[in-house]
Amino acid sequence: MTQDTSRLRLGVLGMVVLSLFCALLARLWYLQVLASPTFKVEAQHNSVAVVYTEAPRGRILDRNGKVLADNRVVLALVADREQIAKKPEVLDRLSWLLGTPIPVLQERMADERYSLFKPVPVALDVPKDKLIYVREHQGDFPGVEGVQLTERWYPNGSIAAHVLGSVGEVNDQELGPRKALGYKAGDSIGKSGVELTYETELRGDPEIAKLEVDSLGRVQRSLGNQPAVQGDDIRLSIDLDIQRLAEESLAQGIDLARKSTDFLTGKRFLASGGSVVVTDPRDGSVLAMASNPTYDPNEFTNGISVRRFSELNDPAGHYPLNNRAIQGLYAPASTFKLATSVAAMRHGLISARDTYNDQGSYTVVGERSQTFSNARGARNGLVDVTKALTVSSDVFYYWLGERFWDNRGKLGPSAVQDVARSLGMGEYTNVDLPFESNGRIDEPASRERLHKENPAVFPYPEWYTGYNLNVAVGQGDTQITPLQLANSYATFANGGTVFAPRLGDAVLDRSGNLLRDIEAKVLRRTELPASILQPLMAGFRGVVSDPSGTAYGAFAGFPLAQFPVAGKTGTAEVLGKFDTSLFTAYAPADAPRYVIAVVMEEAGLGASAAAPVARRVLEGIAVKEGVSAAAPGAVNRILDGKD
């Protein structure tokens, strides 16, 4: 009996023990067999730290392989976070050595952009003697090391700044959609210009170092290293010589304009900025794109200071960060007559020989009678379309403007505007640069739309005959960019092909081998028969070479025989401001390979400000082409690259 209860009780105890073991086994089975895969991932995450180091970006080259954007090696001091935390007095010594306040150093040490597992740069561009000092006194600087870092470097300073753009730290907005591409917080990314457009090509593959770390984050050993792959180089269609020529000619022209006096107001011109664009009409490639005022992109390389950035955005500085070539919007004025002429001849309103007697003014009779005059009231007498272009007869085009309006039943209300758009004005050019403006062509439909969208700024939705006269001479609400101006004349010069202007020419590997050509892009063709081309071309040639031409004076002494130029001046009236000075040209006139557009804000007549700038650039090109010998000093100096 005693034995029995005892055995029974031992049996119960045995059952309890058995069930406890079963519980352990069940849990063990769950953890190690069923749930093991997910836990394995977690164990991996625990112990493996991945450190990314960005690859150097690819270079940006000009069409001849001259370097526009490169990487520069800078000497830097980096410090190990763990060791500095252990010995904070090292920061005091660094502060003494570098002359940097301790709080600044502490801030750099805490910079979250740098991985916890790699040393933090505490000083960039450190003089060599200080690096040597640290090395010789390594005992005083545990965890501090001199290294070579690479950073973006624009060897030509501000030259082509707007084209090249800048590189900066990726922000949250940019990072979001690029996480899948391997971007990490703290990475650098192209912020504007070609740096942004060709970000994918320029950015290389980062070095990926896998490290085994313990529970305190101490690195135990390396688990392998995938070396960095430098980004590909981009070759641009930009010609550094022409770019420099354009920028310096523009700066010089602006300088001159500021010293000149407006004959109407008697005041000095403000000349707040301008732009020069040179393209090749045969394929739309951009040879030069200048915007003034400008800036040095090197200032952005390691994060621009807040003070300097606000300086660059101060209205008094006329916004040097804006790329006026693609963002500046200007009334095209007389340069728009290209579109009016093509439209008039295409719709048969005039033939090449039809004339109008220009008596200096033109009066519209109707509900709102109004008289429109030529600049300075010039009387040009009997003019055909060729002569009207050469002498810039506004009256001839006022006449055409009214006739278009009278024929709107047959031709539609926007016949001129449609032609302007087909040539490339008032629409995105699709250049391979970010943040392009589209501008607009003034027309009944656009007035209505603008009024609907913003009645406060555009109070009148109606369209009057007078507006059509303004459209015909490129005034009114029409606004285009300098690049659009160049592109529309390129379309005319190449016989009707509209290209998307293009800066990127080819993608090259590090050794200069071609990886990929960036093809010319034809947007559309517009019909320009010889019956239209010839009289207009004659008119544009006359502008430069005929003694009655508006730019005849500006091109006096230019080797037109060897390097014929055809062009058009424009002077746009802007309410409350000085006139916008415009000039556009193509050369050689018989087989155009260059188109140039010059636009200068608040600088006066097209003939007096913009045309001389274009002349200087074309002169330089002529020298470069070998068709013109020794040209005036400035140009030679620029071409020789001696300044």
Next chain:
Amino acid sequence: MQSLRNPASPWRHLDLTLLVSTVSISLMGVLMVYSATRQKQQTAGLDPAFFLKRQAIYLVVGLVIMAVASLVDYRHIRDYVPFIYGGAVLALLLVISPLGASRRGTQAWFQLGPFQFQPSEMAKIALILALAAVLAGARGHLETGGLLTALGISFVPMALIYVQPDLGTNMVFVAVVIAVVLVAGARPRHIAVLTLLGITAIAMVVELGMMQDYQRDRLTAFLDPQTDSQRSSYNLRQSQIAIAAGGVAGRGLFQGTQTNLSFVPEQHTDFIFTAVGEELGFIGALALLGLFGVVVWRIWRAAVLARDQFGRLVCVGVLAMLVFQIFENVGMTMGITPITGIPLPFMSYGGSAMMAAFAGIGLVLNVHMRRFS
């Protein structure tokens, strides 16, 4: 050696299975302690084999103690139980006096040169012997008076351990008391009252702030593993990751990243099972639990076969002590029991626990081999 020829001689009935399984577990323990400490020691620039050597010494000392505990006839030992019990209580008193050493808020050690001695471990064995001695007379019909005596002699060391404080060891005491009392012939009524008492005591301890905050955190962390901010929850998480990352085959001896990179805290002591789980996998862990199963089975068998009630109750006490520690320790590393500082017998690094466990095994061998004499 003539005794070998005598069929009743104890040596002919030595339980080799129990002995071999126990020693196997201990050797595995030495290896795993080495694996769990090797890289950390190396990183710190210390001898990587430091813990290996010390654990090997503890093993040898444990084997000696086992030999002593099995050589002296347990019926003679019974005569000395009052002294053993008294000695244990005295040691527990001394350890909470200024003579004892304190670490992390618990005063539970005597510092003896480079070694520490934890009297609460030996107190387990003392209590098992004392309970067996007191309750053996009941012969299967435990009276209330006997029960109260048993509770009284349990209360004294438990109260002293509560002062240290060492919650885990006291939980082992509770398990031992319940098991011994059950087998000694407690009536259903006794069991019911004991259970109620136990629940009330636990509720009071937890609710009335009689615990340190960290103790409460540790006890409740396994119920709510989402509260990641708690250090205990982190321990628990890392411990489970280690075991699960081992998978079926394990990551290989010395290859566990959780183990090598010190992600599991206290891994060579309380969390030694995670090293087995990660590096030797399900197969290794199963083998270890299997060996423990064999040990427990042999002890249970010794209890069944015991010649007298004293021997039986000693075996039951040792069984309860080991089973509770195994279940609680392995369970906590896998997240099914609360985290308490209870070592895994024969495996965890530490001399006192090793000695107590081997002393227990020695007593069981003693009872088993003298069942005919």
